[in-house]
Every structure is written in structure tokens, then in C-alpha cells.
Amino acid sequence: MQDFKGSRDYVASDELMRSVNIAVALEKPLLIKGEPGTGKTVLAQAVADSLGKELIIWNIKSTTKAQDGLYVYDTVQRLYDSQFGTAGVDDIRRYIKLGKLGEAFSRDEQAVLLIDEIDKADLEFPNDLLWELDRMEFYIPETGDTVRAKQRPIVIITSNAEKELPDAFLRRCIFHYIAFPDAATMERIVRVHFDKLDDRLLHEVLVTFYAIRELRGLQKKPSTSEVLDWLQALQIGGVDPAKISKTVPFAGVLLKKNEDMAVLNQTLRSRGRI
Amino acid sequence: MFTAFFYLLKDKGLPVSLNEWMTLMEGLDRGLEHASLTGFYYLARAVLVKTEADYDRFDQAFLQYFKGIETVEELPQELLDWLSDPAPQADYDKDEVDRRMAELELEDLKRMLEERLAEQHERHDGGNRWIGTGGTSPFGHSGYNPKGIRIGGPGRNRSAIQIAGERNFRDFREDNTLDLRQFQIALRRLRQFSALDDGPKDVLDVDETIKETSDNAGQLSLVFTRERRNMVKLLLLFDSGGSMWPYSTLCTTLFQAVSKANHFKDLKVYYFHNCFYDKLYTTPGCYESHSIDTEWVLKNLGSDYKVIIVGDASMAPSELLSRGGNIYYWYGSSNEPGITWIRRFKDRYKKIAWLNPLSPWSWEHGYGSETIDYIRRELPMYQLTVEGLEQATKALVKAR
Structure with missing residues (x-):
């Protein structure tokens, strides 16, 4: 067999x-x-x-x-x-x-x-x-x-x-x-889908992504397909990796509900980062 | 083989059937465990456990049964024994724990842990200082602490004992309070279809019509049938008093789950403060201006409504039992004791359940135990958890 x-x-x-x-x-x-x-x-x-x-x-x-x-x-x-x-x-x-x-x-x-x-x-x-x-x-x-x-x-x-x-x-x-993949598995999954990826970008993205998943009060947590879309958006947009955790650009790709965006924005305002 | 393990699993509340056990034996015969304990762990889990909610129970049973087959810990065995059988979570004030822990750094925690290991000589559960379970101390497991060090199975390599020991699926246990979606699923049980021999035949049965027509050599012959629809009407009463404040998130979640469930024929929600008397309120604020007469509810909502009351049932005994105990009495309310109103509901509605966010332990021993006891003599009470809600909905749809 x-x-x-x-x-x-x-x-x-x-x-x-x-x-x-x-x-x-x-x-x-x-x-x-x-x-x-x-x-x-x-x-x-x-x-x-x-x-x-x-x-x-x-x-x-x-x-x-x-x-x-x-x-x-x-x-x-x-x-x-x-x-x-x-x-x-x-x-x-x-x-x-x-x-x-x-x-x-x-x-x-x-x-x-x-x-x-x-x-x-x-x-x-x-x-x-x-x-x-x-x-x-x-x-x-x-x-x-x-x-x-x-x-x-x-x-x-x-x-x-x-x-x-x-x-x-x-x-x-x-x-x-x-179970939802941990960061190491997620990195392997992402690498299967992207040929070349800036290591720093990937690191920042994953750290921010898991931090967002941990936010309290989210109605729908972002999942694998959202992180793939987000990476693509960030790559095309040419966003500076250092800014990702502070401003969460293109957050709409990750969070699809208005209520969830509000939770994110509130966190960003109070902590200055995710 | 491993028959004791089978009974241990059943003891832990896993619904393992003989059928599945035989499947496991077949798997072992074929060597699917690849002669390793880790392999056996995954084989047994895949065959015997049918929901992630039971993964944790399985892990616990596995740990208990196979404990000692591999020794992996440098912590004293005695300590691990205390930890292997966790106590239920004691009541706690999240803010207090968070405040207490806010100052501590990891280094402090490590130093404190070393002190505890040197000083601790007996089991401690439910507290805030020693290594134990179910409390708010930073050391141990099955408790709440925002910064705690988990003790009970960490190690260098991932053997089966350690995987089970990590108890990664603890959060899926159904006796934990869980999220909106799971409440919704529990609420879906609350349905009762209109009986097939009841109501008018007013829906065209396409399949039967076609069949009849073709049997009739192509001459049209219409067949009608009865529609199936959910007949459940729900009346929901929320306690929005001060002592419910710590459970507001939980109640909001339940409220959202109920209001999003669109499968009820009718849904009515009212609020009350501690206990209900001659007024119910249409908003959580319980203002006189947004109130309706309880008599009106009793008169106009038929006895086929199913009633769920959400509240901690904890109040001063006089509020429940004395004439004029009503805290709004001085504002011109009636002077009938609360228990009279509860009995009126009980007489009117045969399907009625009380959901209490307090843990069953404090039903017996907490501040509200006296009034809880009185109310439980009148109405069935369930804990406001996914499991409790499921039990309640089951009881509500059960035919008498």
C-alpha cells in the first residue's frame, strides 16, 4: 500500500x-x-x-x-x-x-x-x-x-x-x-505558493497576522487564504516591511467585516502597533 | 489488549463504542501504529475520538494510562501527580489577576517558580500563589493567568506523552464557554418540525405529481403535501442586573447567537433586574419607560412558547421571597414576591429552562446559593456554557 x-x-x-x-x-x-x-x-x-x-x-x-x-x-x-x-x-x-x-x-x-x-x-x-x-x-x-x-x-x-x-x-x-497551522507550518505553506519572497517581509507579515488572530473580539479570524492574498497585495504595493505592524496596510484583505476593522483600528490607536 | 484503557476512556466521558474499539484492534493487527507509542496515540485518537471537543478528554486519559511508560520530566514526580488531575476553575476576577501580573517579567516568574519548587510540599488548587490547577496562580495549568508558566508536560522532544500532556485541545472542551458560532449550533437543536399529519396539504409535491401523471398515461394528476417548518417559538428573559456584569460578554454572545438564529417561528426578548415581577423591560437598561406588563406577556404569548431565562439567580433572599421584596417596590410596583412570578411562568410554560453563568460549584456554595436553591426547586437550571445550552435545548424540545 x-x-x-x-x-x-x-x-x-x-x-x-x-x-x-x-x-x-x-x-x-x-x-x-x-x-x-x-x-x-x-x-x-x-x-x-x-x-x-x-x-x-x-x-x-x-x-x-x-x-x-x-x-x-x-x-x-x-x-x-x-x-x-x-x-x-x-x-x-x-x-x-x-x-x-x-x-x-x-x-x-x-x-x-x-x-x-x-x-x-x-x-x-x-x-x-x-x-x-x-x-x-x-x-x-x-x-x-x-x-x-x-x-x-x-x-x-x-x-x-x-x-x-x-x-x-x-x-x-x-x-x-x-488545527490552525502554527507560524512555522504557515511559513512552509506560504513558500509553496510564492516563488520568491523577501524574508523580512514574510517575517513581519506572519508576526502581524498571528497578532491580529489573537485580537479579542474578532468575529471572523483571518485564515490561510487571507494571508496569501495579503502577501500578494503587500508585494505588489511595495510596502516597507518595517511599517507593516504599525499601520497594517491593506487590512481590508485580512478582515472582511466592518466590526473587525473597528477592533483593529482601535488597537492600532491605543497601542500604536499591532 | 488495553481493555482497561477502554474503560478509562468511558470513565472520562468519551462515548467509545465496542465497534470503534474493534476497529482499533484491527488497526493494531495491521501494524498501523508502526510499533511506537506516538503512532498508537494517533491511531487511537483518529479511530476513537469523533470531535475535537473530546481531544482533551482523550489526552487526559492517555496521560493517565500511559504515565510512567516514558519519564520525561525533571520536575518532581509528586508535583506532576498533583497536576495530572486538574481541579475545576475557581471563580476569579480577571481584572484583579491581570493587575497582579502586569508588573512581572519572565525573569521574575522564573525566580518565583524556583522558590515555589523549593518550598511547596503539598497539593494546591484554585489558589493564586502555589503551583496547581484551576486557580489564578502563574504556575500550573487549567487555570487563568495572563502570563503564567504552564507546568504539566513541556519537554525537549515530542513524545506521545508530551503531546497529550500539552493538552492543546483544552480550549475545545464543550464545558468551556465558547464562541458565538458554537452557541448558534447549539441553538439549532431547538427546532421542532410541524408534524406530517398536521396542517393543510397546500404544497405541490412535484415528484409524486410527475409519478402519478406518468402512471396516468400523461394526463395531469396533481399531488399535494404538507410543508415542513420549524414551529419553535422562543421567549428569552435576560437578567441585566449588576451581579451579571462580569458575564456581559457571555450574555452578549448568547444574545447575538439567538438573534442571528432565523429558524424560530417567533422570538421575544425581555430583560429584568435580578428577578422578575409585574414588569418586564424591552431594553437592557430596565427603564420604566421601556417596560411592559408581565401579565400581558403571560396572557399574549401562548403556552407553546419555550422559555429560556438567563441570570445568576443570585440576590438577597428577600427580593425573591418577601412581599414587597421587589427592588422597584417603592416606585409603585406590586408587592408580590418574585417566587410567585416564577411559579406563574412555570405554570404557563411547560418548556422552561434557566441558564446560569455561575459554575455549578457556586450554585451550592456561592453568595447566591440560597436563592439559587429556591429557584432550582421550581425550574431546571443549566450552566451557561455550550454544553449547558445543549442540555437545555434538548430538554426544551423533548416530548413530554
Whole structure:
């Protein structure tokens, strides 16, 4: 069995790599939780790339039902066809379209299936998938067929903790919580995204960034993607690194809410720096 | 193997099932722990723990069970034993601690720590001087101190014992008071959908209509169904009295979480001072000009409202029990004791809960223990934490 070791574009912590490998070896879905911007979704891409497997993404929305992932019976199309007497209307199989989970099952090669933001869906959603994820098969009553996984896909599930997930579902998963990266890890992450970076600029940016995250009363803490955008803005703007902690230029890139900007400005006024 | 560890985890309140335990054993069979304790730590955590809120409990259990397998400390073992079983956080005044610590530099702290190590001969918890837990001393852990030195697991290399010992996930424990978002999530439990056999069938069921129509050889046949919507109506009463002042951030957070939750059918918020009598107030200032009659609330808000009262329930016993104990009595208010009004609410609303920001320890021993005790005889009381709120919301939606 190949081990996941992170990829060129994705910096995975030692803990995270262990969890991925445990989940793959035990053939259990891997449930990933963490603050927004800790790279939950990108992880699946990195796993697929590093193991050389196809990635199938199932994006969950508030209206998504478990059934959508298995198959959809296109009754409307069949109704149309029947009115115009198209050939083959009596063959229900023509109107059964596999969903993302069904797709992953029907692949000849093992695939990586990402069920993204499972907590967006209805509370009952995870429970409706228990059997399918456990047995890696489902039954289509309309045709009497059973779709069985040719190769068990590697299932990665992300959650933003908007809803509690049911216990029965959790019991079947391997769980990993991605902690927000510390400064050293963040430096590695930033260097993956930027070819050349002034060391002094990077140092000042990270010190200021973590200081802002520590501010009390922030409604939304800036995360990885914000720090990347901010670095880019500072580079293009040609800002003197010495000024960063005192004036926090382009703060709007980091903080998206008026209330948070007010907190920052107040701190700058009272302390003279961040 | 490790069966005692399994029971220890259960003792610590981790909901580990036999299923997951078997998965762990399977993982061990396959050598996924790579024959190292650190590997075992991560394997066991990934398989057994299902929320970051439980990471800390797991760390504690792991420390307790595997303590002594690796010795990593130069601090006296006895001291570590005292620290390995932390006491709950004692009440403290943040400003006082911050003031006390403001002057100290790291060098001073190190010198003080050496003195304490030489002098300390017994366990101390909840205090402000010795090495211990749950207090405001600068030394130890599980307490509050803005500059303290954490004692309980630092070391040179990161072995499993040390990672667990760092207890990095302590802040995620659900019995800590947490942020707005977590309150919101807890509040989402507070929903009850309209029953499927109740109310008019007035929403078009598209799927069934199509199915019926195609079964009907293409002749339109409409099918209607009932709408699912949240039926919960919430009445929220906030104590905005002086003794609630230290908890204002917490109450604001809860208030924001409630007002942002848009899934209630109706939401009413009123304020009171220490206890409620014949007036409730529409603003936190509790001014006569912004008041309404409590009778009006009782009359007009139906008994299907769920009621959450937020307050420390701590007051002079006369305010709760005596006729004329009402602190607004002299301004022409009624003279009925507060407990009468609490009973009226209890009689009117079957789903009612009291959230108290004080820790349960001080419910028994603190300044307000007498009145808290009286109120608890009338209403179920929960601590104002994420866990407490979850328990309260669960109780509020439970069918009787």
C-alpha cells in the first residue's frame, strides 16, 4: 500500500498524514473538520494526486439528499419521451443516472471520493448514507439492480461543524481535526505558493497576522487564504516591511467585516502597533 | 489488549463504542501504529475520538494510562501527580489577576517558580500563589493567568506523552464557554418540525405529481403535501442586573447567537433586574419607560412558547421571597414576591429552562446559593456554557 506523504503543492502535518493513511488502511471514510481556510477540501485533491487516483467531488448543498449521490431516476425525461413515442421508453435503465457515489462505485480503478461540506445538508443526510458507505453498494428498486463498488473508493468527508453529525455516522468514520497551522507550518505553506519572497517581509507579515488572530473580539479570524492574498497585495504595493505592524496596510484583505476593522483600528490607536 | 484503557476512556466521558474499539484492534493487527507509542496515540485518537471537543478528554486519559511508560520530566514526580488531575476553575476576577501580573517579567516568574519548587510540599488548587490547577496562580495549568508558566508536560522532544500532556485541545472542551458560532449550533437543536399529519396539504409535491401523471398515461394528476417548518417559538428573559456584569460578554454572545438564529417561528426578548415581577423591560437598561406588563406577556404569548431565562439567580433572599421584596417596590410596583412570578411562568410554560453563568460549584456554595436553591426547586437550571445550552435545548424540545 502506498502511503500518503503530502504533495508538492500541499503541506500536510505529520498528524494529518497519519490519519489519512489510517483511514485508507482500515477502509473507513475519513472525516475532516477544521477552521475555514485550513485546507480541508484541498486535502482530497492532494491525496488523489499523490496516490495517482481519480478524484470525484460531491459538493453538498442544503438541498442535497442522500439519494442524489446514488442515482437519479429521470421521470420527467421518460414522461416526455413516452408522449412522443420515442423508442426505448420501456427500458427504465435508460433513465437511471448514477450520482457521484454511484460513479465512484462503478469505476474500474480505485477513486478518491470527496464529500464536501457534509454538514450543509439536512440533519438526517449522513444517516441516509450509512449502509452505502458501510457496504459500498446500493439497490435500485426501479430496475432491480444492485450497484456494487468494483474497487472501494477512498472516501474523504469534510465538515465545517455547522451541524452536529449523528453518532451512528461518526462511529463509522476516522476523525481528524485540522488545527490552525502554527507560524512555522504557515511559513512552509506560504513558500509553496510564492516563488520568491523577501524574508523580512514574510517575517513581519506572519508576526502581524498571528497578532491580529489573537485580537479579542474578532468575529471572523483571518485564515490561510487571507494571508496569501495579503502577501500578494503587500508585494505588489511595495510596502516597507518595517511599517507593516504599525499601520497594517491593506487590512481590508485580512478582515472582511466592518466590526473587525473597528477592533483593529482601535488597537492600532491605543497601542500604536499591532 | 488495553481493555482497561477502554474503560478509562468511558470513565472520562468519551462515548467509545465496542465497534470503534474493534476497529482499533484491527488497526493494531495491521501494524498501523508502526510499533511506537506516538503512532498508537494517533491511531487511537483518529479511530476513537469523533470531535475535537473530546481531544482533551482523550489526552487526559492517555496521560493517565500511559504515565510512567516514558519519564520525561525533571520536575518532581509528586508535583506532576498533583497536576495530572486538574481541579475545576475557581471563580476569579480577571481584572484583579491581570493587575497582579502586569508588573512581572519572565525573569521574575522564573525566580518565583524556583522558590515555589523549593518550598511547596503539598497539593494546591484554585489558589493564586502555589503551583496547581484551576486557580489564578502563574504556575500550573487549567487555570487563568495572563502570563503564567504552564507546568504539566513541556519537554525537549515530542513524545506521545508530551503531546497529550500539552493538552492543546483544552480550549475545545464543550464545558468551556465558547464562541458565538458554537452557541448558534447549539441553538439549532431547538427546532421542532410541524408534524406530517398536521396542517393543510397546500404544497405541490412535484415528484409524486410527475409519478402519478406518468402512471396516468400523461394526463395531469396533481399531488399535494404538507410543508415542513420549524414551529419553535422562543421567549428569552435576560437578567441585566449588576451581579451579571462580569458575564456581559457571555450574555452578549448568547444574545447575538439567538438573534442571528432565523429558524424560530417567533422570538421575544425581555430583560429584568435580578428577578422578575409585574414588569418586564424591552431594553437592557430596565427603564420604566421601556417596560411592559408581565401579565400581558403571560396572557399574549401562548403556552407553546419555550422559555429560556438567563441570570445568576443570585440576590438577597428577600427580593425573591418577601412581599414587597421587589427592588422597584417603592416606585409603585406590586408587592408580590418574585417566587410567585416564577411559579406563574412555570405554570404557563411547560418548556422552561434557566441558564446560569455561575459554575455549578457556586450554585451550592456561592453568595447566591440560597436563592439559587429556591429557584432550582421550581425550574431546571443549566450552566451557561455550550454544553449547558445543549442540555437545555434538548430538554426544551423533548416530548413530554
